[in-house]
Amino acid sequence: MLPPGRKQLQQQYKDHISDYQGWDQKDHAEDWMLYANNAGVHLSIDETALSNGELYTIVTNKAAKGRKGALVAMVKGTQADTVIEVLRKIPKRIRYKVKEVTLDMAANMNKIITRCFPKADKVIDRFHVQKLAYDAVQEIRIKYRWEALDQENDAIKTAKATGKPYEIELLENGDTLKQLLARSRYLLFKHRDKWTTSQLTRAKLLFERYPVINQAYNLSLKLGTIFRSYTSKELAYKPLAFWYDDVERSGLESFRTVAKSIEGHYIEILNFFNNRSTNASAESFNAKIKAFRSTSRGVRDISFFLFRLSKLYA
Known part of the structure; x- marks a missing residue:
């Protein structure tokens, strides 16, 4: 639990200093975030436990090397149909330019890539x-x-x-x-x-x-x-x-x-x-998210946490 002074400072930052209140993803961030323009020709897809063991499916752009512009999409859960619905919000002209996506052997990941990035080669992580x-x-x-x-x-x-x-x-x-x-x-x-x-x-x-x-x-x-x-x-x-x-x-x-x-x-x-593509970049990105989560203890509002995350990687 945060000390009263730090808690008040955090609330001030959230409500007045940051542009969180006007964030265009705020209303749905806890369920999904999407940054279509970050999609490149080489992507990775993986899952990570974010809060209380809650799984999120994350799509990243390899070219960003885990820095600004890496985050393409982050969707709560791992159900293929849910993730597909979000990723199909990316314009077809962008999705069809994707040449390669690295993933694991999970059937849901395979289905997601087949439906959303039909021109891409699927590469199972060695x-x-x-x-x-x-x-x-x-x-x-x-x-x-x-x-x-x-x-x-x-x-x-x-x-x-x-x-x-x-x-x-x-x-x-x-x-x-x-x-x-x-x-x-x-x-x-x-x-x-x-x-x-x-x-x-x-x-x-x-x-x-x-x-x-x-x-x-x-x-x-x-x-x-x-x-x-x-x-x-x-x-x-x-x-x-x-x-x-x-x-x-x-x-x-x-x-x-x-x-x-x-x-x-x-x-x-x-x-x-x-x-010779692997999913190492996705694993590294997941580790960064978990590290960021550990430094954000006391931030109970998951939407605000995701807002801060987006400032770093979207």
Whole structure:
């Protein structure tokens, strides 16, 4: 809660100093804001939690690089039809000039872009695809961690029943088995070239005891290598097909799910190689909004908060 003096100053700024009362978006800002002239040929679309977990769909212009002119539209909620209704207020002559939009795999985002920017190539963010692979690796690690916890609990129970002391196994780096699995979380998100000395030791112990995790980790690396190493759709298509074959041979269900997701969106994923575009600018913009929100604590009027936001980015 703001101190009385600061609260009064803020009220003065809102009612008299700023041009908030005459803002042309004021009446509908909480539901949607639109700055059609900020739309460029390369856009991003994403969602962010703004206030009390309330989701907003945000469209940004990549050319503005997260600065003034970046905000094209901000719509409360993620329902495709609601967002489409707002974006179609942008004149068709502007919407049809959009050449490319980056997005994630969500069906609602795909529908929005298809309906509003029909001339644009849809590019699914490569980092979103890579994250699916990382999540598949973590799913396998967590499965083994729960098994290790169960085994330890069973061993403790048996020791108590037999009156024998429970002796926990310590690995050469000082980890227990359950600690090894817990502490390996972060190294599995990194390329092995970036492991520290302790992470290198931990990975060696992990992969010796759990070759399936090693197999999953290598599949995730191979997928990332495709995005980094190839410069065109034509060159990337063949190694991606080989990656599918590797997934099938692995028998890992979590990776089969990843492969099916990629297969269902392979055109939009391969569009990455047109301009190597990602949704990083949208993620960065979302982070800026959240940071701005954290510095605006005490501003309960969401419409006024959005007004201030628009002054920075619209």
